[in-house]
Amino acid sequence: MKIGFVGAGVGTLHAALLLTKRYPEIEITIFEKETRAGGRLASVDFESGGRIDQGPTIVLMPGKLQEQLKEAGLEGVELKRIDPLYDLHFDDGTVVTKQADVVDQAIAIERQFGEGRGFQEFMNQKSKDYDVSVSKFLERSYFRKRELLHPSMLAPLVKMHAMETAHDHLKRFFKSKYLRMAYSFPTFYIGGNPYTTPSIYGLIPYREQEEGVWYVKGGYFSLAERMYEALIERGVQFKFNQSVERVMIREGQAKGLIVEGQEYHYDSVVLNGEFPLMEYLVEGKLPKKYVPSGGTLLLYFKIHGKVDLPVHRFLMPSDLKPLMTSIFQKDELPEHPAVYLFNPSKVDDSLTEADDSVVYALVPSPRGYDQEKYEAHGFIDQVLAKIEQHLPGFQSQIAEMKIRTPQDAQDFGLYEGGSFGIAPTIRQSAALKTQAKPYADIERLYAVGASVHPCGGVPIVMMGATLLVNRMEQEMRWKNGYSDERIRSM
Numbered sequence: 001m002k003i004g005f006v007g008a009g010v011g012t013l014h015a016a017l018l019l020t021k022r023y024p025e026i027e028i029t030i031f032e033k034e035t036r037a038g039g040r041l042a043s044v045d046f047e048s049g050g051r052i053d054q055g056p057t058i059v060l061m062p063g064k065l066q067e068q069l070k071e072a073g074l075e076g077v078e079l080k081r082i083d084p085l086y087d088l089h090f091d092d093g094t095v096v097t098k099q100a101d102v103v104d105q106a107i108a109i110e111r112q113f114g115e116g117r118g119f120q121e122f123m124n125q126k127s128k129d130y131d132v133s134v135s136k137f138l139e140r141s142y143f144r145k146r147e148l149l150h151p152s153m154l155a156p157l158v159k160m161h162a163m164e165t166a167h168d169h170l171k172r173f174f175k176s177k178y179l180r181m182a183y184s185f186p187t188f189y190i191g192g193n194p195y196t197t198p199s200i201y202g203l204i205p206y207r208e209q210e211e212g213v214w215y216v217k218g219g220y221f222s223l224a225e226r227m228y229e230a231l232i233e234r235g236v237q238f239k240f241n242q243s244v245e246r247v248m249i250r251e252g253q254a255k256g257l258i259v260e261g262q263e264y265h266y267d268s269v270v271l272n273g274e275f276p277l278m279e280y281l282v283e284g285k286l287p288k289k290y291v292p293s294g295g296t297l298l299l300y301f302k303i304h305g306k307v308d309l310p311v312h313r314f315l316m317p318s319d320l321k322p323l324m325t326s327i328f329q330k331d332e333l334p335e336h337p338a339v340y341l342f343n344p345s346k347v348d349d350s351l352t353e354a355d356d357s358v359v360y361a362l363v364p365s366p367r368g369y370d371q372e373k374y375e376a377h378g379f380i381d382q383v384l385a386k387i388e389q390h391l392p393g394f395q396s397q398i399a400e401m402k403i404r405t406p407q408d409a410q411d412f413g414l415y416e417g418g419s420f421g422i423a424p425t426i427r428q429s430a431a432l433k434t435q436a437k438p439y440a441d442i443e444r445l446y447a448v449g450a451s452v453h454p455c456g457g458v459p460i461v462m463m464g465a466t467l468l469v470n471r472m473e474q475e476m477r478w479k480n481g482y483s484d485e486r487i488r489s490m
């Protein structure tokens with residue numbers, strides 16, 4: 001059995017690890033247009049020395065991440081718990097800190113806002129909703145869109161008030177506008193606007209509070225390096241600098257790939273790039289229109305000395321709604337931006353020389369902006385001034401700064417420059433999203449990644465890789481006892 005993969009993102013890496021663990025005889029070739037594996041899981045390397053994560057920084061669902069790595073035979077990835085999880089500094093001076101311990105957090109919320117009870121109710125209710133969501137929505141594939149209409153699927157959605165927006169749903173638990181913002185803004189972790197994203201994605205802040213925020217020792221990018229090394233040891237072939245041009249379809253079946261004019265024949269093909277961009281490659285298919293996720297301006301800093309920051313800090317406007325309206329509806333730069341600051345040097349001295357630090361700033365932004373366009377609006381200076389106001393002296397400590405814009409993301413192959421795949425909307429969720437088998441009329445063609453069910457985010461893309469491998473096993477009859485009926489009744 002020979003399988004060809006298009007793209008070496010974490011979806012591919014995890015699927016290939018699972019496949020080679022379960023079926024060592026399988027021959028896998030991975031085509032990647034860049035010079036390295038990992039996709040968005042990458043590092044920024046400074047000329048003056050030092051590295052920092054380019055994309056993912058926050059490890060959510062650590063239990064799931066470790067469980068999945070173990071299943072794929074990759075041991076020894078060390079995770080560190082971050083406590084407190086992070087703090088939010090609103091422009092009006094209000095500070096909300098999220099403690100790692102749930103009881104400590106309830107006490108802190110009671111002291112600051114008198115809403116400890118609301119917090120407990122939120123945690124209790126979301127714990128039940130989460131269990132249902134994992135089994136009904138996250139850990140299952142769909143065969144047909146109408147499966148979502150089955151009473152066993154609709155009833156829990158109604159019970160969870162899944163159609164309310166993530167922000168408005170929190171009015172059921174919290175009176176404070178700060179708590180509503182603090183427990184709904186994480187929908188932006190997957191590029192969603194908390195004021196329009198359905199509350200089912202509001203389970204992210206619950207899970208984050210329940211299991212904590214963790215850090216991969218050596219940086220999140222080192223996970224991709226570990227996965228790559230393990231695959232090389234298992235005999236998987238990587239072909240870098242090779243952009244796939246076409247997926248060959250013959251008589252309703254994927255037969256191979258055309259790469260730089262050359263034909264490669266495979267028994268199965270897996271697509272790991274962004275949808276709908278992958279659809280351009282599939283013979284006979286036309287790309288569909290999707291809603292892209294939010295964009296981000298990223299500033300990476302090599303810093304002389306240390307900075308007075310925790311690992312994660314969010315500088316927030318006093319009202320998040322105008323910011324979200326600017327970037328998602330008006331396509332305009334926000335008057336009062338939010339800035340997420342990541343300071344891994346606080347817990348990891350392997351990233352740079354002992355006396356220095358590396359810091360990254362992520363700023364939610366409309367898509368379609370390049371550096372010139374930001375500079376024309378003075379936006380980068382505005383962001384730097386905001387950081388300076390918060391951390392006096394910061395600018396004088398900068399040894400080197402690198403910039404990544406939504407236009408860079410688009411050039412890399414992220415759909416319309418959104419950082420996180422397609423947006424988490426109802427019409428782009430669960431059975432309505434591209435599945436591990438993207439086309440009912442094409443056999444042996446599969447898909448995995450942030451724009452494929454279940455969702456973006458490293459551990460969840462890895463869950464998608466598990467769904468993909470299960471589906472391949474079922475369809476190719478590698479494994480007894482895995483049937484359509486079983487999946488459908490799950």
Ligand SMILES: Cc1cc2nc3c(=O)[nH]c(=O)nc-3n(C[C@H](O)[C@H](O)[C@H](O)COP(=O)(O)OP(=O)(O)OC[C@H]3O[C@@H](n4cnc5c(N)ncnc54)[C@H](O)[C@@H]3O)c2cc1C
Nearest residue numbers: 007009010011033039040056057058244273449450457458
């Ligand atoms: C700024 C930022 C912050 C993030 N923060 C977090 C976070 O804190 N926590 C978290 O869990 N997640 C986070 N994410 C999301 C996470 O990075 C993604 O969900 C995940 O890495 C996507 O993996 P993927 O499998 O979809 O592959 P991708 O990373 O999309 O990789 C796909 C690969 O396919 C290659 N490719 C595309 N087309 C072709 C072609 N034609 N031929 C050959 N190769 C091709 C690309 O070069 C790329 O390497 C963040 C993302 C960004 C951008």
